[in-house]
Amino acid sequence: MTTISEPAPPQAAPIVTGRTIRLRHGKALLRHVGGTLGITLPVFFIATLITFLLGVVSGLDPAAGIAGDAASPETVARIRADLGLDQPVVFQYLHWIGGVLRGDLGTSWFNGVPASELILQRLPISLSIAGVALLVGVVFGLGLGLVAGVRHGGRLDRAITLFAALVSSLPPFVVAFVLILIFSLWLGWLPSSGYVPFADDPIGWLAAVSIPAVALSVDVVADLARQLRTGLVVALSENYVTGAVVRGLSRRRILFVHVLRNASGPALTVLALKVPMLIGGAVVTEAIFNMPGMGKLAADSALRGDVPVVQGTLVVSILLILACNMCVNVLLGVLQPAARRRS
Amino acid sequence: MTQAHSGLPADNVVTLGIRHRRPEPPAEPLLSVRNLHVVTAQGRELVRDVSFELAAGGTLGIVGESGSGKSLTCRAILDVLPPGLNVASGSIRFGDVDLSRLDAASWKDLRGKALSAVFQDPGSYLNPSIPVGRQLVEAIRATLRLGRTAARDRALELLRQVGFEDADAVYRQYPFELSGGMAQRVLIAIAICAGPRLLIADEATTALDVTVQAEVLDLIDRLRREQALTLILVSHDLAVVSQICEHVIVMRDGAIVDAGPTRSVLGNPQSAYTRSLIEDHAVHTIDSARPASVSGKRTPLLAVKGLHAGYGIRTVIEDVDLELAPGEILGLIGETGSGKTTLLRTILGLIPTASGTIELDGARIDGLKAGPLRELRRSGTLQYVFQDPLRSLDPDLTIAASVTEGLHLRGETDGASIAQALGEALQAVGLDAAxxxxxxxxxxxxxxxxxxxxxxxALAPRVLLLDEPVSALDAVNRLHVLKLLRGLAQEKGIAQVFISHDLGSVAGIADRVAVLYRGRIVETGPADQVLASPSHPYTRRLLAAAPRLSAQRSEAPAVFTAH
Known part of the structure; x- marks a missing residue:
């Protein structure tokens, strides 16, 4: 078509092609991922340093325990030297973090078993609970938030908002007791304690995990629903929604392709903040349900003064939390390039 | 010439002859709005009893200030009224469909295909997270059952059609990477992708640069001709509408106050409001006379020499020389990004100078640091008026507190003299003391x-730097503020640098004009001379792009023979 009446270049810019734009966007994404890593790494080192210092300031000395009551001071000093405890704290940290980076979390002061082995035994249980809780939280949180946001101002929205406010004010252990009361004692459908590995019996695993997971997830459901609702209400009032309506796009397409993407920012951020809560909540829940998870290991080891194991569980928690935060951050950057540009 | 006295009867007389050849009325109206009322949930009427008809292929302009109900009328037609607003009564017929009682499924068949629209602030009408090409393809596929590749080809072709030479690149860009004019072109491409019959352009060129505005208007007009579009053009600017539209409606407070063929409304306005709109335009259109000029033979109060400045490594201002005498108003014009605001901010000391000097009353003020800079600012000699008045006032301070804040900062403690200064300042600007x-x-x-x-x-400045002080105002208020500034220059001798993208305002107020283009002053001289016979091609382009009332343009052949 030769209809352009006057050349009128929209913008007298140097020649730009689709390729250069694609290159530019690729670079921006790489920069974003790099930036996220650049924040995550220092956080990892600072968090592990604090973890390590916790062990130092605890004042616990394994040498005396190992040597026994009747040992001479020389024996104790020799054991301390063997364990490297006579070195300056900085060297001790470097030595320890070097091991951590190679996957060596040290050995239990209590029974000499490598901490990583102890943790690996317990980790699947905690991950099962936290993972199922996360899944339940995301599915129901997003579902309820979506309904409330789309029907905002309506009766359903008010019911969901009320439910979320009510439920988020209940601590997980209270919810857990109520669930045990109903599903274990009255109905007898689910066990009130114990754990079955997934590989042994998937149904039994689900039955064992479901009450603790649901109890933990309640808070996530409430917060996700509220954040997504708010995000949706804001996004639905944006001009581009009006534009999409006028363009003749279907309601479903507008909601799922256009609105959800821009509305999910706060909900995703809250989700990242909730992951530590889930892992922390596992300690309490595992105690209630008498499950041999990582939380219980950490609690028991802390009571025994088993510093390397406590440090190990903390390092694993830090890794999990940072990994989740990184995923959410990268996902946000992919979903909302405009937000990425501002940071 | 007699028919020029009243638009509508004359219309009838003229069309009678044609009716013999065509037994039915000229054309079944494509759009017919009857007694439209739009109300809020509280029952307040925002649009009252609006009726009009638009024939297929016709062009209708709706003019009015913000809040006059012109946009709401369009949104009622598109059924996208803001939440809480409803059509209380009246009918909207599009072809043989009654839009006011249409279910969602039928709307989906109409929107985008037969009816489409573009709006003000184009960037916000695109999803910020998706490249524009994909949004264009999405619109194409929603309306014209096309395959992926076919839709992509059509999208690229549409982008070229709306004037993008680098369609391939634009296709992949995110909305935030486009300028306002580019975003509006993309939206126009989306709007016309399915060959609609009616296009509503709601303030589609407002807040764009004059040159860009002219290009976009041109594009809309060209597409309208090529594709036999029926067009509704909504604007607060009578001149914009009069350039394109055959018919015009003037709205105020939700009701139509004037309507008819553009020429007769402009030539013979029925309401006082329309007359005031036209008169306001006449006062500061480019063709009009400028207030008596002050002779520029005084020692400069503000002198800028060889100024370079910018942000970081990017130079925005290059080698700028300016002089400003007491009581003189210098109009600074140029498109967005030409460095107008940067220049003012550099003079104010908000942006460091890279090289060059700025002198105020013979003393260097560039490169001042801490103490002396604070002293200069507290003295109030140099004052700045920002573009957006709402955002440049502390929302939690009363007007009195805002106005007198500078006096308090200066260390004045005498309540009576501060109150007096407040009273004088308010009186000077014509603001009720209450x-x-x-x-x-x-x-x-x-x-x-x-x-x-x-x-x-209030700080008794000697130099005022004004950044688009009138662009957020409607015609009536704009005139008041312009008169006020002119008075300040003449009575108090306050020198002013006045930025505006509205050349009419500049012509009405400035003694001298400087044209900024890509950070350089390409032309400067007495306002009447520069605006009447510009020498630089950029100035010529800028002037040619400014909208004018077409009544003035068509004054000579204004014999209404037959419409």
Missing amino acids: LASRLPRHLSGGQRQRAVIARAL
Whole structure:
């Protein structure tokens, strides 16, 4: 078509092609991922340093325990030297973090078993609970938030908002007791304690995990629903929604392709903040349900003064939390390039 | 010439002859709005009894200030009224469909295909997270059952059709990477992708640069001709509408106050409001006479020499020389990104100079640091009026507190003299003293702008830097503020640098004009001379792009023979 009446270049810019734009966007994404890593790494080192210092300031000395009551001071000093405890704290940290980076979390002061082995035994249980809780939280949180946001101002929205406010004010252990009361004692459908590995019996695993997971997830459901609702209400009032309506796009397409993407920012951020809560909540829940998870290991080891194991569980928690935060951050950057540009 | 006295009867007389050849009325109206009322949930009527008809292929302009109900009328036609607003009564017929009682499924068949629209602030009408090409393809596929590749080809072709030479690149760009004019072109491409019959352009060129505005208007007009579009063009600017539209409706407070063929409405307005709109335009259109000029034979109060400045490594201002005498108003014009605001901010000391000098009353003020800089600022010699009055007033301070804040900072403690200064400042800008105790959000746009100017005046400045002080105001308020500034220059000898993208305002107020293009002053001289016979091609382009009332343009052949 030769209809352009006057050349009128929209913008007298140097020649730009689709390729250069694609290159530019690729670079921006790489920069974003790099930036996220650049924040995550220092956080990892600072968090592990604090973890390590916790062990130092605890004042616990394994040498005396190992040597026994009747040992001479020389024996104790020799054991301390063997364990490297006579070195300056900085060297001790470097030595320890070097091991951590190679996957060596040290050995239990209590029974000499490598901490990583102890943790690996317990980790699947905690991950099962936290993972199922996360899944339940995301599915129901997003579902309820979506309904409330789309029907905002309506009766359903008010019911969901009320439910979320009510439920988020209940601590997980209270919810857990109520669930045990109903599903274990009255109905007898689910066990009130114990754990079955997934590989042994998937149904039994689900039955064992479901009450603790649901109890933990309640808070996530409430917060996700509220954040997504708010995000949706804001996004639905944006001009581009009006534009999409006028363009003749279907309601479903507008909601799922256009609105959800821009509305999910706060909900995703809250989700990242909730992951530590889930892992922390596992300690309490595992105690209630008498499950041999990582939380219980950490609690028991802390009571025994088993510093390397406590440090190990903390390092694993830090890794999990940072990994989740990184995923959410990268996902946000992919979903909302405009937000990425501002940071 | 007799028919020029009243538009509509004359119309009838003329069309009678044609009816013999065509037994039915000229054309079944494509759009017919009857007694439309739009109300809020509280029952307040925002659009009252609006009726009009638009024939297929016709062009209708709707003019009015913000809040006149012109946009709501369009949104009622598209059924996208803001939440809480409803069509209370009236009918909207599009072809043989009654739009006011249409279910969602039928709407989906109409929107985008037969009816489409573009709006003000184009960037916000695109999803910020998706490249524009994909959004264009999505619109194409929603309306014209096309395959992926076919839709992509069509999208690229449409992008070229709306004037992108690098369609391939634009296709992949995100909305935030496009300028306002580019975003509006993309939206126009989306709007016309399915060959609609009716296009509604709601303030589609507002807030764009004059040159860009002219290009976009041109594009809309060209597409309208090529594709036999029926067009509704909504604008607060009578001149924009009069350039393109055959018919025009003037709205005020939700009701139509004037309607008819553009020429007769302009030539023979029925309402006082329309007359005031036309007169306002006449006062500061480019063709009009400028207020008596002050001779520029005085020693400069503000002198800028060889100024370079920018952000970081990017140079925005290059080698700028300026002189400003007491009582002189210098109009600074140029498109967005030409460095107007940067220049003012550099003079103010908000942006460091890279090289060059700025002298105020013979003393260097560039490169001042801490103490001396604070002293200069507290002295109030140099004052700045920002573009957006609402955002440049502290929302939690009353007008009185904002206006007198500078006096307190200067260390004045005498309550009586501060009150007197406040009274004088408010009086100078014509702001009712009773408004002083109000918060900015309780004032109208014009009152806020006066409050901002009063704040500058309270410090008895010698130089005022004004960044688009009238662009947020409607015609009536704009005129008041312009008169006020002119008066300040003449009576108090306050020198002013005046930025505006509205060349009419500049022509009406400035003694001298400097044209900024890509950070350089390409032309400077007495306002009447520069605006009447520009020498630089960029100035010529800028002037040619400015919208004018077409009544003035078509004054000579204004014999209404037959429409």
